[in-house]
Amino acid sequence: MSKPKETLNPFEIARTQIDRVGKKLNLDGGMLEVLKNPRRELTVHFPVKMDDGKVKVFTGYRVQYNDAIGPFKGGIRYHWNVSLDEVRALACWMTWKCAVMGIPYGGAKGGVICNPKEMSKNELEHMTRRYASEIAIIIGPEKDIPAPDVYTDGQTMAWIMDTISMSKGFAVPGVVTGKPLVIGGSLGRDEATSRGLMYAVREAAKKVKLTLKGATIAVQGFGNVGMHFARLMHDEQGSKIIAVSDSKGGIVSEKGFDPKEVQVFKEKTGSVVGFPGTKPVSNEEILELDVDILAPCALEGVLTSENAPRVKAKIIGEGANGPTTPEADDIFHKRGIVLIPDILANGGGVTVSYFEWVQNLSEFFWTKADVDQKLEGVMVGAFNRVWEMRESKKVDMRQGAYMVAINRVVEAYKWRGIFP
Ligand code: GLU
Numbered sequence: 517m518s519k520p521k522e523t524l525n526p527f528e529i530a531r532t533q534i535d536r537v538g539k540k541l542n543l544d545g546g547m548l549e550v551l552k553n554p555r556r557e558l559t560v561h562f563p564v565k566m567d568d569g570k571v572k573v574f575t576g577y578r579v580q581y582n583d584a585i586g587p588f589k590g591g592i593r594y595h596w597n598v599s600l601d602e603v604r605a606l607a608c609w610m611t612w613k614c615a616v617m618g619i620p621y622g623g624a625k626g627g628v629i630c631n632p633k634e635m636s637k638n639e640l641e642h643m644t645r646r647y648a649s650e651i652a653i654i655i656g657p658e659k660d661i662p663a664p665d666v667y668t669d670g671q672t673m674a675w676i677m678d679t680i681s682m683s684k685g686f687a688v689p690g691v692v693t694g695k696p697l698v699i700g701g702s703l704g705r706d707e708a709t710s711r712g713l714m715y716a717v718r719e720a721a722k723k724v725k726l727t728l729k730g731a732t733i734a735v736q737g738f739g740n741v742g743m744h745f746a747r748l749m750h751d752e753q754g755s756k757i758i759a760v761s762d763s764k765g766g767i768v769s770e771k772g773f774d775p776k777e778v779q780v781f782k783e784k785t786g787s788v789v790g791f792p793g794t795k796p797v798s799n800e801e802i803l804e805l806d807v808d809i810l811a812p813c814a815l816e817g818v819l820t821s822e823n824a825p826r827v828k829a830k831i832i833g834e835g836a837n838g839p840t841t842p843e844a845d846d847i848f849h850k851r852g853i854v855l856i857p858d859i860l861a862n863g864g865g866v867t868v869s870y871f872e873w874v875q876n877l878s879e880f881f882w883t884k885a886d887v888d889q890k891l892e893g894v895m896v897g898a899f900n901r902v903w904e905m906r907e908s909k910k911v912d913m914r915q916g917a918y919m920v921a922i923n924r925v926v927e928a929y930k931w932r933g934i935f936p
Contacts, residue, residue, distance in 0.1 A: 520820030522843045526605035529817075532842050534608075537918040540909065547926060554604055556580040560650040564643045567636050574643055576628040578651045580660055581607035583622030584928035587658060589614060589866060590624040591665030591694075592647075592672070594640075598627035602816070606665075609837050610866070613859040615921035617898050619870045624660050626651065632667045644672050648679040655680070657690030657877065663869045664694040666739070666815070670706075674699060690876040693869035702872035704887035705865075709835065710744030711888065712864015714752065715895040716856050717809060717833045723903065724830055724854055729754040732807040734829070736799060737814030738762040738778070738788050741835040741862065745811055746775035755809070759802050760788055763814075766802045767794035803827060812839035819844045827853065834858040840914075849912040857914035859921065860902050867894045 523529065531552050538548045558578045563571045577600055580588045590610035593603075603625050611623030628647055632640060654660055664673060673692045677699060680691045689700030697703065704711070721728050733749055735742045738760050749755040756772035764787040767778070773794065781791050789796060803810060803818060804826045812818055813835030819827065824840075824847035832848065832855040834840065840848070840855065848855045868891055875881050882890075898920075906916035 518822055520822040520841065520843070522821055522841050524817040524820070524841065525601055526816050526838050527601040527608070529838065529841060530605040530608040533914065533918060534922070536842065537915050537922055540911065540915070541919060541922060543922070543926065547929065550929070551582070551922065551925065554579050554581045554607060555583065556654070557600070557604070558651060558654055559600065560647065562646045562650050564639065564646055566639055574628055574630055574647070576626065576647045576650065577603040578626040578654060578660070578662075579603045579607040579624060580654065581623040581625070582611040582925065584925050584932065585615060585622055586620035587622065588624035588660035589621035589663070589869065590626070591663045592626035592628070592668050592676075593665040594628050594630050594632045594667040594672075596629065596631045597815075598629045603627045605816075606837055609859055611925065612918060612921035613863050613866055615924040616859050616902065616917050617863040617867050617894055618901075618924075619867055619894070621661075621866070621870065624662075625665070626662055627665075640672075641675055644675045645679045648676040649683070652680055652683060655691060657688060657873070661690070661869070661873060662692050663866070664740070669740070670694060670696040670701065690873055693872040695872070700872070700876050702868055702875055702887060703882065703884040704891070705868045705872055706740065707744040707748065708868030708887075708891060709741045709862050709865030710748055712867060712891055712895045713741070713745050713811065713833050713835050713861050714748045715864070715892055716861050716899055717749070717811075717831060718753065719896060719899040719903075720831050720833070720854050720856055721809075726808055726830060731755045731809060732758050732772070733809045733811065734759040734768075734802050734805045734807045735811045735813055735835075736761050736766070736802050736818065737812065737836060738782060739813070741865075742811065742813030743775065743779055745813060745833075745835055747779070749809075750775050758807060759797055759805055761797065761799050761802045761814075762788050763799075765789045766797040766799060767791050768797040768802070768805065769794040809833065812836050815839070817841065819848075821847060824848060825851075829853065832856065834861045837862065845912060845914055855913055856899075857917050860898055860913070860917045863898060864891055864895055867891055
């Protein structure tokens with residue numbers, strides 16, 4: 517693959533997205549500057565004693581981007597490519613995501629530069645607990661509530677919850693979401709991002725008159741989001757999953773396969789690659805397959821001006837945050853491809869995080885049916901708001917979503933005013 521011409525710096529991309537919409541909304545220059553800057557950034561360098569007895573210093577971040585609407589909210593990512601600009605972008609996107617979904621949170625994100633695949637469970641626990649205690653000064657159920665993201669999960673959240681609870685002297689379940697059920701997690705949180713993505717794709721399919729039964733799907737990324745999305749589309753919509761990939765590569769089969777069997781295979785072998793009855797496909801090629809629906813569910817910056825002209829899908833559902841550059845957005849828009857942007861498409865995760873937090877604060881737990889039904893209502897409502905904005909302003913779905921989100925945050929500033 518040749519190199520795209522445009523920047524792949526996620527925070528530069530996030531700011532371009534704000535600029536583009538700011539102009540169309542005639543936003544005042546001062547307000548635009550407010551929206552383009554994070555409110556608070558914490559960088560921590562902290563030591564962890566590794567299994568071999570040696571001490572290693574890790575760098576982590578927590579960026580609290582904007583809390584005009586409510587407490588900060590957003591996941592924590594463990595990845596070797598984490599950088600301050602990436603965390604800023606992800607925190608910025610959380611702000612718009614919560615606003616577009618209509619849930620009462622601002623946006624934040626955290627990250628630690630590490631390679632979780634090369635660390636033991638013991639090392640991960642110590643790194644997580646020390647990172648949690650480093651950021652403890654700014655997180656809490658009423659101010660900033662972390663959750664899982666790339667390479668973090670319920671176990672990570674349990675360690676953070678325990679670390680914060682130990683220093684308080686009592687259990688504080690509301691400090692994080694995405695927890696295991698027994699310590700205050702919510703039914704349906706594990707698959708929430710994917711279930712929400714399924715609802716969003718279903719609504720988009722209605723608009724473009726695509727029948728989901730038998731529709732072909734390629735999914736880049738087979739982590740929590742991609743795996744559940746493939747499963748739900750296969751089991752609940754009768755769609756044909758013809759390709760999936762993970763960090764080691766991908767698989768494709770024209771006949772399609774059951775993602776649940778691929779999941780079992782991946783648990784045994786460590787990858788989807790080599791699943792019987794499939795051919796190998798690379799992580800670049802999977803984006804250009806001849807499918808009805810493409811779901812990038814891995815990392816940022818994979819759809820660029822370089823490969824966008826070759827994408828064949830009719831609908832793109834962004835399970836990942838930031839997979840598409842603004843230049844690629846323009847190409848998809850011109851080509852009539854309906855792209856459901858990350859801040860809408862994967863908003864089901866933070867929506868059920870909100871449900872989890874509400875259940876924690878009220879100490880009353882809901883059934884799975886309650887969670888799914890409320891999630892569906894929030895997703896369909898947000899989808900329609902964005903679709904209407906897209907129609908009335910004649911913009912693409914991303915700009916429509918940004919308009920809905922930015923309007924809300926700006927309205928919050930109008931009521932609250934600028935302190936002092
Ligand atoms: N990390 C997820 C996201 O990017 C979930 C955030 C949350 O639940 O707070 O939306």
